[in-house]
Amino acid sequence: MTDVKVRPYHASVWSEPLIHELGARGERGVILPSVEKEIQKAVGKADALIPKGMRRMTPPNLPEISQPQALRHWLRLSQMTLGMELEIDLGVGTCTMKYSPKVNEELSGMVAGIHPDQPEETMQGLLEVAWRFGDVYLREISGMDAFTFQPPGGSAGAFNNAVIMRKYHEETGELAQRDEIITTVFSHPCDAACPATAGFKVVTLYPDDETGYPSVEALKAAVSKHTAGIFVTNPEDTGIFNPNIDEWTRIVHEAGGLCAYDQANLNGVMGVTRARDAGFDMSFFNLHKTFGSPHGSSGPGSGAVGVTEELAKYLPIPVIVKRREKYHLEYDRPHSIGRVRDFLGNLQVVVRAYAWTVAMGADGIREAAEISMLNNQYLSEKMKEVPGVTKPYGGRRLDQVRWSLEKLKADTGCGINEVNKRVVDYGVQSYFTSHHPWIVAEPFTPEPCETYSKADIDYWVAVLKKVCEEAYADPEILKKAPHNSSIHTVDSAPFDDPKRWAMSWRAYRRKMK
Amino acid sequence: MAKKPHPYIPNSVPEVRAEMLRAVGAESTDQLYAEMIPERLLLKRRLNLPEAFPAEQDLKRHVSDILSKDRSTEDTLSFLGGGCWNHFIPQVCDEIARRGEFLTAYAGGYYSDLGRFQANWEFQSLICELVGMEVSGIPTYDWGSAAGNAVRMASRLKGRREIIVPAGMSPARLAVMTNFGNPTEMPGALKITKIAYDKETGSLDLKDLKRKISESTACVYFENPCYLGAIEDQGDEIAEIAHKAGAEVVVGVDPISLGVLSPPSDYGADIVCGELQPLGVHMTAGGGLAGFIASRDEERYVAEYPLRLISVTDTVEEGERGFGQAAYDRTSYMAREKAKDWVGTTTALHGIIAAVYLSLLGPQGMRDVGEAILQKSHYAAAKLSEIKGVAVRFPEFFTEFPLCIDATGKKVVQANKALLRKGIFGGKDISGEFPELGQSALTCVTEVHGKADIDRFAEELEAILR
Numbered sequence: 001m002t003d004v005k006v007r008p009y010h011a012s013v014w015s016e017p018l019i020h021e022l023g024a025r026g027e028r029g030v031i032l033p034s035v036e037k038e039i040q041k042a043v044g045k046a047d048a049l050i051p052k053g054m055r056r057m058t059p060p061n062l063p064e065i066s067q068p069q070a071l072r073h074w075l076r077l078s079q080m081t082l083g084m085e086l087e088i089d090l091g092v093g094t095c096t097m098k099y100s101p102k103v104n105e106e107l108s109g110m111v112a113g114i115h116p117d118q119p120e121e122t123m124q125g126l127l128e129v130a131w132r133f134g135d136v137y138l139r140e141i142s143g144m145d146a147f148t149f150q151p152p153g154g155s156a157g158a159f160n161n162a163v164i165m166r167k168y169h170e171e172t173g174e175l176a177q178r179d180e181i182i183t184t185v186f187s188h189p190c191d192a193a194c195p196a197t198a199g200f201k202v203v204t205l206y207p208d209d210e211t212g213y214p215s216v217e218a219l220k221a222a223v224s225k226h227t228a229g230i231f232v233t234n235p236e237d238t239g240i241f242n243p244n245i246d247e248w249t250r251i252v253h254e255a256g257g258l259c260a261y262d263q264a265n266l267n268g269v270m271g272v273t274r275a276r277d278a279g280f281d282m283s284f285f286n287l288h289k290t291f292g293s294p295h296g297s298s299g300p301g302s303g304a305v306g307v308t309e310e311l312a313k314y315l316p317i318p319v320i321v322k323r324r325e326k327y328h329l330e331y332d333r334p335h336s337i338g339r340v341r342d343f344l345g346n347l348q349v350v351v352r353a354y355a356w357t358v359a360m361g362a363d364g365i366r367e368a369a370e371i372s373m374l375n376n377q378y379l380s381e382k383m384k385e386v387p388g389v390t391k392p393y394g395g396r397r398l399d400q401v402r403w404s405l406e407k408l409k410a411d412t413g414c415g416i417n418e419v420n421k422r423v424v425d426y427g428v429q430s431y432f433t434s435h436h437p438w439i440v441a442e443p444f445t446p447e448p449c450e451t452y453s454k455a456d457i458d459y460w461v462a463v464l465k466k467v468c469e470e471a472y473a474d475p476e477i478l479k480k481a482p483h484n485s486s487i488h489t490v491d492s493a494p495f496d497d498p499k500r501w502a503m504s505w506r507a508y509r510r511k512m513k
Numbered sequence: 514m515a516k517k518p519h520p521y522i523p524n525s526v527p528e529v530r531a532e533m534l535r536a537v538g539a540e541s542t543d544q545l546y547a548e549m550i551p552e553r554l555l556l557k558r559r560l561n562l563p564e565a566f567p568a569e570q571d572l573k574r575h576v577s578d579i580l581s582k583d584r585s586t587e588d589t590l591s592f593l594g595g596g597c598w599n600h601f602i603p604q605v606c607d608e609i610a611r612r613g614e615f616l617t618a619y620a621g622g623y624y625s626d627l628g629r630f631q632a633n634w635e636f637q638s639l640i641c642e643l644v645g646m647e648v649s650g651i652p653t654y655d656w657g658s659a660a661g662n663a664v665r666m667a668s669r670l671k672g673r674r675e676i677i678v679p680a681g682m683s684p685a686r687l688a689v690m691t692n693f694g695n696p697t698e699m700p701g702a703l704k705i706t707k708i709a710y711d712k713e714t715g716s717l718d719l720k721d722l723k724r725k726i727s728e729s730t731a732c733v734y735f736e737n738p739c740y741l742g743a744i745e746d747q748g749d750e751i752a753e754i755a756h757k758a759g760a761e762v763v764v765g766v767d768p769i770s771l772g773v774l775s776p777p778s779d780y781g782a783d784i785v786c787g788e789l790q791p792l793g794v795h796m797t798a799g800g801g802l803a804g805f806i807a808s809r810d811e812e813r814y815v816a817e818y819p820l821r822l823i824s825v826t827d828t829v830e831e832g833e834r835g836f837g838q839a840a841y842d843r844t845s846y847m848a849r850e851k852a853k854d855w856v857g858t859t860t861a862l863h864g865i866i867a868a869v870y871l872s873l874l875g876p877q878g879m880r881d882v883g884e885a886i887l888q889k890s891h892y893a894a895a896k897l898s899e900i901k902g903v904a905v906r907f908p909e910f911f912t913e914f915p916l917c918i919d920a921t922g923k924k925v926v927q928a929n930k931a932l933l934r935k936g937i938f939g940g941k942d943i944s945g946e947f948p949e950l951g952q953s954a955l956t957c958v959t960e961v962h963g964k965a966d967i968d969r970f971a972e973e974l975e976a977i978l979r
Contacts, residue, residue: 011625015833019635019872029873030603032881036964039892046773046884049891051746051909054775059876060642067605070872074609074865080628082621083614095619099521103569105611107576108797113585115593116799117941119933122589125582126798140560152654152802155845155857163692166699175698193845193855197665198692199699202850243551271560273550288858292521295619296862297629298651298821300800339688342596342655343799351576359572361565364519370542371524377537377545396548421624430622436847453523454533486627488828490835498812501824501839505638507647507810508825 004462009427010484014076020505022073023065030067061506080486082429084295088456090379091423091431093400093445094188094237096267096289101359104292104352111351116343120329127327130347131320133354134304141365142263142283143276144306149345150316154264155190157284157303158231160340161260162198164282164307164314165229167337168258178228178256184214186236186402189435191262195231207439212393213242219251229258234278235265237435237445239376239397249279258282258311266290267449268373268399271366275306282307292356293349302349316340368450372399375448375457382461388412388468392440400447402440405468414471415442418478422470425484426463519567586796590966591938594913594957595740596656596683596788597796600769601882601961602870606793609869615862623837630836633861634823636868640805643771643871643879644785645778647810650820652803652864656788657686659804660734660765661693662854663786666806666817667732667761668703669853675729676703677760679717681710683740684946686765690734693854703731712949715743715907722754732761732784737777738770741906741947741955742913752781767791768805768867770911772879773887784808793870794863803863815840819854885960886912889967893958896971900978906950915953916940921978925954931977937970 047055065073089097111126120127134147151157162181169175181195184205192202203222205214213236230252235241242248249259261275261283267290275283287293288301295301307315317336318329329344360368376399383389383401388408391401409415420430434443448457470477480489494500502508518525524533539545546555566572586599593599609615615629623630637649653659664676676694678687687705694703706725709718717735726733733755737745745751752762763784764777769791777785785807794801808814815822824839838844845852874882890912894905902921905914918928929939940956947953958967 011627016628016631018631018638018834019868020638023875028875028877029605030878032874032878032885033601033960033963035885035888035960039888039964042895043888043891046887049887049909050773051744053749053780054744054746056771056773056775060771060776060879062639062642062875062879063872064875064877065872067873070869071605071608073872074605074632074869075612077628077632078609078612078614080626080631081614081618082625083612084617084619085613092620097617097619100617101521101569103573105616107573107580110577110580111583111585111800112795112797113587113599114583114798115586115591115599115796115938116597117593117595118584118591118938119929122584122933122938123798125580128579128582129576137562140562152860153858155855156654156658159692159855166696170696170698175696179699189845189849189852190855190857192849193852196850196852197854199695199701204849241549243549243554246551246554269550272546272556273554274556277556278554286858294616295858296860297615297618297633297865298620298861299654299859300803300863301858338692339657339685340692341689342657342683342685342802346797346800348797348800351580355572355576358563358566358575359521359569360519361567362560362562364522364565364567365560365562367519367522367525371522371530373545374530374533374537374542375524377539378533381537396545398549420622424622424625429625432620436849450522450524454529456523482624485624487624487833487835488830490623490828490837491826492837494826495824495837495839495841498810498815500826501815501822503634503637503648503650503810503815503822503824503839504641504646505635506641508638510647510810 004458006426006462006466011486012079013486014080016073016076018505019063019073022069023063025064027064027066029065029070087427087429088452088460089429090448090452090460091429091446093432093447094265095432096447096449098292098449099451100292100294101356104355107355108348108351111348124327126347127320129354130350131322131327133350137357138304138306141270142306143274144283145309146307146312146315148305148315148319149302149347149350150341151303151305152341152346153299153301154284154286154303155194156340157305158190158194158262159197160305160316161282161284162195163337164311165258166198167314169228178226180226181228182222182230184232184236185439186238187231187233188262188264191231191233200228212238212240216244216247219248223251223255227255227257229260231260231262233262233265235398238393238402239400240393241398245278264289265399268369270369272369281311287349287353291353293352300346300349302346371450375452376400379446379448379457382457386461386465386468387472400445402434402443402445404440405442408468408471409442412471412475414475414478416444419467421481422467422478423463425482428460428463589936589938592940592956592958592970593938595941595955596685597799598791598957598959599796599961600791600959602793602795603873605873606866606869610862610866615865623835630823632865632868634825634836636864637823639868639871641807643768644807645776646785646807648815649805649807650818650822651859651861652789652805653820653859655802655804656765657689659786659806660686661690662819663763663784663806664690664732664734665693665854666784667763669817670813671731671761673729673731674703675731676705677708677726677730677733678705679710679735679739680707681715681739681741682736715739715741716745716747717751719747719750726754726758728758730758730760732763734763736765738767738911741915742910743907744909744911748780770883773883789863789867792867794866803860816843817853819856821856882960889960889962890958893967896967900975902978906953912959913955913957915943915950916956917951917953918978919951923978925952928977932973935973937973
């Protein structure tokens, strides 16, 4: 291994009080726009304009704090947050922690003042960006025919697709019979939870011990006249690409079901393999992952949905259409599922994704995919130097690998939780363990997307190696970690104790008494 | 392979790429793909996409040339509301919203992201103070989704399947809720029943409510202020009727009204939901939305939340506080299809912005903004009512009202076209959504409007309708 020196780090420690503990009575952070005297004179006191029983008698117990002190508080909290931009965030797999170009923030800011119900002729630019992104770019990348950006997150995209599936079977008169969705355990939780919310029963397929993905036989045994469709992620969260995926879609189609593709793990296969070519009827992309829009501490995102021509009539309204060089919002679509969110979705996210995609172009997109995949091969190679780490299932992986610290745990008593508490001491974000259930014991899933340099990968592995070596040398270091964080080991017992949990200042004060 | 190394892809430098290929024992990336993906599924051509703009300046010009065609509420006087509202946004909100730490964080743990967890928790604290509840979570997508989750929570709590909603609720929110409700063929389907509203006041028709409520009713959902603008002042009576039938009371609110209007907890709400966009988030063509849910701190309510709930706790260090996720096992991240609905990437950043907003305004600021909205919207209503043939539909409203132009013989669509030529976005045409209100435009006035703006609107509208 190239000799990488792990540099010392310490997180900001502001010991910042809660906002409710700051300020003093009478302080204020901002003055609201004035109300002209003529208006006041004309309408009288505001209180008189409120129906009697509806006047607020006790002011809300909000903080009273001046502007510099309020700003300072929020800045300090931001400083105690290890955003992607500050560090090597490749540990957070399935999330594609890619760089969000700064210029795209400025461009998306151009639409900040638009009201979604403005006449469409006054937002032709925004509609053009959204239409082009779907009907030109995503159409080519996915092979799908029609798009919507209404789903405001990846899971919302999965829900949208479950509702389309529901509507499709409702219209064919088979919904009462077709009430089952098939998914795989290494597909994302939303691929099970969203169809369930939409009213379906969910059948989960488990992987073959050797290959890491469920067999064709397992699928065949699961499909029946009750099958409404499948919801699968591919490559799955193990990084393994199910090579029989086109046979899967054929089997499901033959059984009368539809096939929905969760493309949250698209990054390593953009421009390499396409949803449509594998036989899918619909898919969604996470624009806040693969297409460079920032994750926003967990949203706003966008779950851009693409469907085949046959299913286009079910898309939520309004649909952006282009006619005679003008862009329109089409509402009159009798087969539409209606809405999964108010208005048009998170179009600021679409603007950023469009800008990212245009900056990349066909060659850049392919390059990003290839480098993501290559980075993962390189990381896999480097991981051989880390003691206690094993790779369940054989073969190469695309964008990420589900690793295991089972051996480290057996050898040292330190598993993923202990290691995760310690890596933050070196200025590295705690890695993503794995979605549940944990089929792989002591799992963790780094995803070294194209953002990360070879030196970044070397450094990240060096941190992990150092921590695992510490586990063998002195496990207490890990067990008592973190040592260089903004805080120390938390008492997690209250999180599941109704008497002690507190989700607000009110509850906290009451329970502290 | 791209000709030049791309600035977003460090390892696109040919020498580095070659070195890494050597390190992994491969000739090419094509060879690697061929080991993982069957040949028949590989795309054997270059994507057919328009010309790329890898240079930042070129990209900026390309995108801004397209977007600069747009008009917005920044250059056009707007009276649009109806679920997305034009409000004053303190600069500090924008400053925090742009902080790279919050903007680019995601799923880190509470040791590396203490600040994010505290900010999430403080959002919960502040919204709870505003609505008079003790539990809230990281916000969901929008008011419609929050309402959808809230009625499903009520349904599970009660083991009942009927949801009562006002006929005057936002049609878009109702559409979202309907999709959360499932069609009748599905075993867990919710039945959504509409209650009429009073055509004079916009309030819920209590007689109709009493007629339709039953022992199958899981909850009565209503909005305050309602979509059509009116302040619902029968909250106590609605809650009494609902509770008598053993149903939950779910209230959807515009939280910017709560410095001056009673919090829903005062009139019997069991679950509160609503829209956070008014609290410091730019409208962004509707991209600024974020829905919240709040309730009392009772285990049975907490157990039904789909959202991530952040709790405060102690650390091993005396006097130090930490944060983490409460009752996490109920979420779809743990329980998949057995979870309470689903949780995913929602609108955490908008929640943080709303927290910043509420901390800046404080109790006095929330009172001031509420009063300014009331006074300005009522001034506008009075002024517009002076126009011949124009009437304001409901007398008691907060920030918006249906402005009916039936008596002028004109249509809203025509009036709005003419207003646009004068540089004004008129209120939303609701003649399609609510034909019973005739030719009406849902007209919204907030604290951002000055007297001169309102007067100009009235003058132009009068000239157009003359």
